Amino acid sequence: MDFSSLSIVALTVSLIGAATPILLAAIGELVVEKSGVLNLGVEGMMIIGAIAGFAISVETGSVWFGMLAAMAAGAVLALIFGFLTQILLSNQVATGLALTLFGLGLAALLGQNYTGMKPPSSPRLDIPVLTDLPVVGPLLFGYDFMIYFSLFTVFAVWYFLNRTRAGLVLRAVGENHDAAHSLGYNVVAIRMAAIAFGGALAGLGGAYLSLIRVPQWTEGMTAGAGWIALAIVVFASWKPGRVILGAYLFGGVTILQLNLQALGIDVSPAFLSMTPYLVTIIVLVIMSADRRRASLNAPASLGRIFHASH
Secondary structure: OOHHHOOHHHHHHHHHHHHHHHHHHHHHHHHHHHOOOOOOOHHHHHHHHHHHHHHHHHHHOOHHHHHHHHHHHHHHHHHHHHHHHHHOOOOHHHHHHHHHHHHHHHHHHHOHHHOOOOOOOOOEOOOOOOOOOOOHHHHHHOOEHHHHHHHHHHHHHHHHHHHOHHHHHHHHHHHOHHHHHHOOOOHHHHHHHHHHHHHHHHHHHHHHHHHHHOOOOOOOOOOOHHHHHHHHHHHOOOOHHHHHHHHHHHHHHHHHHHHHHHOOOOOOHHHHHOHHHHHHHHHHHHHHHOHHHHHHHOOOOOOOOOOOOO
8 A cells, every 4th residue: 555645635625525515514403403403304405405406507507506406405395394393393303304214215206317417517716826836725725616605604603603693592592492482582483494594504515415526416425424414513512613623524534434445455445434424423422421511512402392382
């Protein structure tokens, strides 16, 4: 094995690309959970976003329309979850799991005619001189627009949750929905808005996979990315800034296992492929070991059904 063929700069660029769809889905789910709702349907929303974005981009010739369609598809699927859990008061865990299964099945059906097609190319940031700088150029200026948007979204979510009145209200709903309701806030409406936002970002993350990261449509192409996004929210202790660290950590593990396979390392490819998910399980076990710390960071009303009292 010749490790000298590995480029740190190229690995870093690949790592950031691999982490972006997970980062988008995770920051959306963080907002949902901050409102007190546990949506386990992230995987389903991502795969629906992947096929919706891919199909619309191929049909219209525009990546931008594809991205918007992916966000709309993810939000619609999320709102179905919201209607079932917030209006009909169904169990959030069971409904989220059903949403994932539904999304995977529907995406497989819708994507039958798009297998093997290529989507339109997506624009990249290309600043003369700066992009050509050694090391700094590819690390800072050589990415597609979605990577910069994902980082901006994390900052925007942090600012919203910590520096705005609306963010404070959303966090109050997540901490104690009964108290928020008694103060006159519409708990269901606030949670539905958060659920739609989380679904839109999950759909966008899925579209990033099919339009930019791969780019092609393959059945089941999210391959557990939604579950990793859910784990990252817990890993990040429901703090937006830490979501970046978590997403890039898991993105790094994914890229590393791909490069180790390319180097021909004498380990079963099946074992290397399961490494990102193994790391996810280990991190969750470590995080859940300290239950007191986890309970302090998690929104107090997370997963609890809200019964409006009059």
